[in-house]
Amino acid sequence: MNIGILGGGQLGLMMINEGRRLPFKFYVMDEREAPGCGIADKCFAPSDYKEIVDSSDVVTFEFEHVSEEALQYAQDEGKLLPSINSVELKRERYKEKEYYRDHGLPTPRFVVVRGGEDALRTLKDEFNNYGVIKQSRGGYDGKGQYFVKGDPSVASQVKDMNCTFVVEEFVDFDFEASVIGVRSRRGEFSAYPPTFNLNLKGILVYNYGPYGDPRMQEIVRKLADSLNYVGTIGVEFFVKGSSILINEFAPRVHNTGHYTLDGAMFSQFDQHVNAITGGDLLPTELTSPSGMLNLLGIEKVPITRTGKVYWYNKKEAKKRRKMGHVNVVGKDLEDVKGKIDILMKQIYDKGLDL
Amino acid sequence: MNIGILGGGQLGLMMINEGRRLPFKFYVMDEREAPGCGIADKCFAPSDYKEIVDSSDVVTFEFEHVSEEALQYAQDEGKLLPSINSVELKRERYKEKEYYRDHGLPTPRFVVVRGGEDALRTLKDEFNNYGVIKQSRGGYDGKGQYFVKGDPSVASQVKDMNCTFVVEEFVDFDFEASVIGVRSRRGEFSAYPPTFNLNLKGILVYNYGPYGDPRMQEIVRKLADSLNYVGTIGVEFFVKGSSILINEFAPRVHNTGHYTLDGAMFSQFDQHVNAITGGDLLPTELTSPSGMLNLLGIEKVPITRTGKVYWYNKKEAKKRRKMGHVNVVGKDLEDVKGKIDILMKQIYDKGLDL
Known part of the structure; x- marks a missing residue:
């Protein structure tokens, strides 16, 4: 089966890497130097969007802000998963917010x-x-x-x-959290446990889990069901006391789900590929408490034994740019958090310039 | 860094997949339809062995019975890891056996x-x-x-x-076992715990661990040290009561180490790539009890939620041919073994024709 991915950033890169254990072909639409194009079976220029859609059995995207005409063409051909309704909500923030309100989903x-x-x-x-x-x-x-x-x-x-x-x-939250869920073509839903997320200046620095109220998983299910969503979905929350509010959702694999590459038998990327190709859902249980630290603006692959480094092969390091991440697992959350603290010191010893 | 792999079977395939999280280029020497060639950065015909060696910073092999001239050339160029001394022992079984005897390593x-x-x-x-x-x-x-x-x-x-x-x-053993070890360029050694292996008609059907006497790890260390070995090594044992005897070793990643893809933070493939490229050893602890079932002669990708399927994309299914494997993890060995039993029934319902 041929899977077309619109966008070839790190999310597409990891989707392909994880998908390689099964006999799929991966086509990527992006510039040739994009990380995902480096390992795709074929790379298509954005102007060739019709060709990638025509050669794929199913088309997905690793980022919702890709070419609207490519998304629309894939949708018109009946190949886009998740379907374009979720992308449309992300094009206008007010539509997303109104959607929450209209569907009884809690939001500020x-x-x-x-x-x-x-x-x-x-x-x-x-x-x-x-x-x-x-x-x-x-x-x-x-x-x-x-x-x-x-x-x-x-x-x-x-x-x-x-x-x-x-x-x-303005929600003066206790902490930010997120849930990575997945929904199959037949409408089954499952979700990884919530994680604690540390965002600074609007960008994720690290996260770990399981952490937080499992009611978040039910909110994600409600959102995914209402959208008739297929694939992996990431939803970010503000948590204050017993109150849980959706901040926003991402109709795709999500940075706060990278820890599932090592914390679970099946990663969020496995789940996405499996769901859009028509598979029954795979387990979303964690094998151990785990977490992730982003490598923001880091120029060189860090050497560490504390975690497992994933490097995205981006052309150039820039301030705030996600150059890779490090996953950690531990026997409990304290152990995971301790490892993240060690990595913070090792990697951002000279400060975290955001 | 460019890594040349002689042989493009499933071991090369998985080595590349696992290695992709870091910025390596992978070159493979094999026929174009070999699984590893399908995802390599470049595929070299066996006749072009000088070219793959010349374009690589380090050369390894996924199978010891590849072209002797390619191995020798890589060795002569100072690029072969593990070095050719271990391959030479595998060319003649009597040399391997004499080596054990001469180095005080227990063998039948x-x-x-x-x-x-x-x-x-x-x-x-x-x-x-x-x-x-x-x-x-x-x-x-x-x-x-x-x-x-x-x-x-x-x-x-x-x-x-x-x-x-x-x-x-003839050793009338209680069970067969193996240990996957790894040794760095600086001579550090580490090993995963031993596993129980079920071989039928000389071919591995499944294995799981940790299981068996940790003294096996020390024997592997002694062997690897004596060879000045670099990379991942697999050693098979016969266990009878308190007696442990080496059956044979493999100077490479090994079928009984595939479970480390899911049972450990770092797999045997991670370890091999890391060791030959000069890294300090990565942890070899398991994150959970785990195991593996081979897909022998199976024609179609099995659908299962009990384990995680890895499919090798081989051209044609044949009796005894390893077409893929399924990994399982569990909360304890009983759980792992139960999942393997379920898979045995699901996959070999019509019998295991070896």
Whole structure:
């Protein structure tokens, strides 16, 4: 069976590596130097999107912000999984937020507005200046988000912008968490346990699990069922006391699921490939407590015995760029956390410049 | 770093797959349809052995019975790891046996003879017709071995053969076991725990561990140290009561080590790639009890949730051919063994034709 992957970043790279234990062919659409293209059975230029779709039995994506025409063509050909409805929610943040509200899925209170002035007025009137202004389009990894907690400097940045914004309450969470779920073509659902995630400046530094309230898994099931989703899905939460709120979801394998490469018999990548090719779900139990540390802007493959290094073979290191990650497993969470702390010191000894 | 692998069977295939998490290039010498060639960065025909050696920083092999001139050339260029001394022992069984004896490594009692008549006479005089006659050259997976326990039919097969034989005592073992060890360039050694192996008609059906006497690990260390070995090594044992005897060793990753793909943080393939490229040893602890079942002569990828299937993409299924394997993990050995039993029934429901 031929699997087409739109996008050839690290998520596509790992999907192929994990998928290699079974007789699939992997086609990737991206620039030739993309990590995933380096190991694909064939690499297609973005302009050849029709060809990759036509040569694949099923088409998926490793990143939702790839060429809209490629996604649409794959959808029209009946080959796209997960299907385009989930991507559409990610193109406009307000649609995602409204979807949560309309489906009874818990999410921070929000208001949708047009233009910077309206955003600032809403922030003041509705949220007492204690909130977040987010551009509706194009934001990920913390881009396009303006945190306002009575900080007047944000006003000048936002004021003259003429786009749609989501103005949201600021959740003073205890911690961030996520759940990686998977849903089969026949509608079966399963999820790995939640993890604790440390994000700094909007980017994931490390995560570990199992950690947190299993009710999160039920929320992910509800979301995936409502979308008639097929494949691996990642959902991020804010947790405060007993309150659980969805921050956002990703219609794909997710950075906070990389630990499953070593913490579980079947990784999130295994699950995704299996689900989109029509398999019955594979177990999502962890074999041990485990975690992951991102290698952000790191230039050289680190040498360590504390964890297992995955390097993405990106052309060039840049500030904030995910160059690889390190997985750890341990006999309990304390052991896992201890190893992550050792790695933090080994790898970011000179500081974490984000 | 460019790694050349002589031979592109399933061992080369898995070595590449596991090695992909780090920035190595993998070159394979084999026929184009070999499993390993399908995913190599470059495939070299056996006649181009000088080219693969010249383009690689380090050269290894996935099978010791590959082209002698390729091995020799890689050795002469100072690139072969493990080095050729271990392969030479495998070319002549009598050299391997003498090596054990000369280095104080326990192995069944044996006599080296020339010609079939001498072999039969020695069998009678020295072993009271209760032994094994093995051709010195070319035997693996049970080929070239004649088990004689007072069975006269073997005499006619062996009588007129004009080669060197090793005549060995027949060990009526309790079970067969093996240890996968690894030794670094700096001479550090580490080993996974021993496993219980079920061989039928000279071919491995399944194995699981940890199982058996840890003294086996020390014997492997002694062997690896004496050879100044670098890389992963597999050693098979006969265990009878408290007696441990080496049956044979393999200077490479080994079928009884496939379970480490899921039972340990670092697999035997990780270890091999790491060791030959000069890394400090990686941990060899298991993350859980685990095991493996070979897919012998199986024509289609089995569908199962009991274990994790690895399929080798071989061109054609044949009796006894290793088409893939299934790994299992469990909370204890009983759990692992139970899963193997389920798989035996699922996969060999129509019998195990060897």
